[in-house]
Every structure is written in C-alpha cells, then in structure tokens.
Amino acid sequence: MITRIVCSIFALGLAYSAFAIDLTDAQRAEIEARIKPVGESCMQGDSSCGGAAAAASSGPRSGEEVYNAACMACHATGAAGAPIYGDAGAWADRIAKGTDVLHDSGINGLAGTGMIAKGGCMNCSDEEVIAAVDYMVEGSQ
Ligand code: HEC
Incomplete structure (x- = not known):
C-alpha cells in the first residue's frame, strides 16, 4: 500500500x-x-535593418550602394555646399586635383567643411568610400 x-x-x-x-x-x-x-533585423550585414547606412557589410558594397546610403543626402542636394552628383561644373576643379586627393577627402573628410570623414558612414570601409568617390567622379564629368 x-x-x-x-x-x-x-x-x-x-x-x-x-x-x-x-x-x-x-x-x-x-x-x-x-x-x-x-x-x-539588426544582424550585421542585413541591409533590411535601419537602412543600408546602418548595416555593416559582409562584403564590400558597390560605389553606387555606398553613395545611395551615405553620400546622397548631401551630394544629391548640394547641402552644406557639397558638389552635386552629375554636376560636371561643380566637380571639374575637384577632379583636376587628382583621384588620390579625392579618395583622401572621402576617407578623411575636408577639415573645416561639411565633408566629414567618410561622409559620416563609420561602418564604411576605406575601400567602399573610394568606390563611392569613383562612382561620383565617373557620374560627374
Ligand atoms: C553631411 C554632408 C555630406 C555627406 C553625407 C557627404 N559629403 Fe562629401 N562633401 C560635402 C561637402 C560640403 C563637400 C564640399 C567641401 C568643400 O570643399 O567645401 C564635399 C566634398 C566631397 C568631395 C570632394 C573633395 C575634394 O577634395 O574636393 C568628395 C570626393 C566627397 N565629398 C565624397 C563623399 C563621399 C564618398 C561621401 C559618402 C561616403 C560623402 N562625400 C558624403 C558634404 C558631404
């Protein structure tokens, strides 16, 4: 029991x-x-999270992708005196400085101007910023 x-x-x-x-x-x-x-939604490399600018890339993004995510805000509008994408007149003097100088400006910014380092895209690699500079230069001559 x-x-x-x-x-x-x-x-x-x-x-x-x-x-x-x-x-x-x-x-x-x-x-x-x-x-x-x-x-x-916020895993690294997931571009659906917080916009492309917020997502770190798993591989290098194209110049166009970086431009759209991180540069367009100023370079499509001329905000703060930024040379506008496609405006050959605004780019001619800059392009004359040489690609290396422009790459450097993209990565390190231009002191005392609205062009901050990497356009503020802190998760952009140097390589991606260079691609974005090339994309803007190619589309603006
Ligand atoms: C917050 C606004 C802003 C953003 C975002 C921005 N730029 Fe700029 N950029 C500027 C301004 C303003 C200038 C012009 C500075 C001057 O010469 O007075 C400029 C100039 C430049 C130049 C010409 C530099 C030179 O030496 O003449 C390059 C190249 C450039 N930007 C690349 C980029 C790239 C690449 C990105 C994105 C990754 C970017 N910018 C994002 C504001 C911006």
Missing part, C-alpha cells in the same frame, strides 16, 4: 515535470518567435 502511494506520487511527479517541460518549451518557442524579428 505504501509502495503504491509512493509510486503514484512518483508517477504524478513525473507527469507534472513532463508537463512543466512542455510548458517551458512552448513558452520558449513563443518567446523566440516574439523576439526573432528584433534579433534578426
């Missing part, structure tokens, strides 16, 4: 703990489902 009681308590305990594990799994799955979009 005592054995049977102990046994059923044990069985009950097993059933209870099985239930508890099920519940935990279900809760975990639910929590995972709930936090998944947040956890996934």
